[in-house]
Amino acid sequence: MTRPYIASAADDPWSRIWWDTTPRHLAGPGDPRHVTQALRAGGWKNFGDPDFPHVVLASPDYQHTLVLEPTPEAYGSWWRIASTAWAGWHASFGGNTPAEILAGFTDGLLQPEPATEVDIWPTLQAAGWSYERDERGNERAHHPDGITSIERSGTLTGDYFSWKAEVALPTGLGGHRRLWHGYFDDRTPRHLLAGFATALVDPTPVSRGHYDVPHSHLVTQVERGAQGEQLAAAREARLTAIRPSARKARRSAAPTTRPAAAPDAEASRSAARSR
Numbered sequence: 385m386t387r388p389y390i391a392s393a394a395d396d397p398w399s400r401i402w403w404d405t406t407p408r409h410l411a412g413p414g415d416p417r418h419v420t421q422a423l424r425a426g427g428w429k430n431f432g433d434p435d436f437p438h439v440v441l442a443s444p445d446y447q448h449t450l451v452l453e454p455t456p457e458a459y460g461s462w463w464r465i466a467s468t469a470w471a472g473w474h475a476s477f478g479g480n481t482p483a484e485i486l487a488g489f490t491d492g493l494l495q496p497e498p499a500t501e502v503d504i505w506p507t508l509q510a511a512g513w514s515y516e517r518d519e520r521g522n523e524r525a526h527h528p529d530g531i532t533s534i535e536r537s538g539t540l541t542g543d544y545f546s547w548k549a550e551v552a553l554p555t556g557l558g559g560h561r562r563l564w565h566g567y568f569d570d571r572t573p574r575h576l577l578a579g580f581a582t583a584l585v586d587p588t589p590v591s592r593g594h595y596d597v598p599h600s601h602l603v604t605q606v607e608r609g610a611q612g613e614q615l616a617a618a619r620e621a622r623l624t625a626i627r628p629s630a631r632k633a634r635r636s637a638a639p640t641t642r643p644a645a646a647p648d649a650e651a652s653r654s655a656a657r658s659r
Contacts, residue, residue, distance in 0.1 A: 397591070397615035403605040404589035409532055409551060410563070410602045411482050411590050416452060418483040418619075419463075419490050423450060425623040426494040426630030444634060448493055454479065459562060465490065473571035480564035480598055484590050488583025489566075492576040494630040502578035508534065511585035521545075531563075534581070536570070545570040547577065549584070553599070563598060591615060 393399070396415060405411040416439075423441050424430065428450070432440040439452040451464045461476035463486060477486055508525045509515050515525045524535040531551055538545045547568040552560035568577060591610060597603050610618060 397619070398612040400593045400596075401607065402591040402611055402615065403594050403607050405592040405597060405603050405605050406587070406589045407529075407603065408482055408484055408586065408588070408590045409527075409584055410597070410599065411592050412597045413480050414483040414590060414592065414596075416483055419487050420450070420452065421619070421623060422487060422491060422494070422626050425626045427634065443493065450490065459565075461567070465493075467571075471571070473569050473573070475566065475568040475572055475576075477566045478562070478564040481566060482564075482590065484586075485580065485583045486566075488586075489576050489580040491626075492573070492579040494626055494633055495575075496633045496636045497573060498575050501574045503574070504534070504578050504581040507578065507581045508585060513585075534584075547572065549580070 391399070393415075420439055420441065423443075427444040428441045429444070430439070430441055432438055437454060439450070441450045442448070447468055449464075449466050449468060452462060453464075454462055460478070462479040463477040463481065464474065465476070466472060466474040475489065505515055505523065505525060512528050513525045514528075515523070517523045520538060522535070522537045524533060524537075526533050531553055532549075533552075534547070534549045536545055536547050547566075547570065549566040549568075551563040551565075553563055555561050566580070589606075592605065594605060594607075597605070
């Protein structure tokens, strides 16, 4: 059967003219396949329902999961990443989170965990962010643009901390409207947070269509840079590089990791219903 022509964003990167867009943290979501295809190349399996608008991925050992489910809620979490281990960790991101920044976090799931814990604050400070820590141990860094921040804050008792990354635009009425956010519990591996921070401050432009940014007045777009075939080649090179490193990470983790049971059909349907 001949496939009919149906216009879709899935035809990218050939379906539009691309513009180099900076800064990346204000460039909008981009192509989610920058995240999902990398995980698939690393051996993650797809347990999504093809008749439901979502993606449900699980790592080869079923120790980590990713769910992408669009939601109409302005402050909802489109992306949810979690460890399935007992007392595991979880993270979530809003729909406008740039895929290139989110990939800084998820790509770390395909790499061996470093032997030493990584501190994200020097990475942000080196990029010109301000940093402060109060007497209760709360930490916060601000981007020079005044609308982007990362904080690690505790409860009133100080016995539990969590992380939040946020871009919040002033409304002009004393309030703020969130553009995107990321939440992480304090058990989230620090090398994943470090990868997120490194991708967040990366000055390299990202490719976006001219009208594909949520707030055009906040970004600079230049009609140059990689186009269709070049972007497709760069995507394939990224996936080719990921495959051997992911295999190496699995081999290094194999002696200490016992594969869990594969998610069954009902579990996959439950993931589709959850928010």
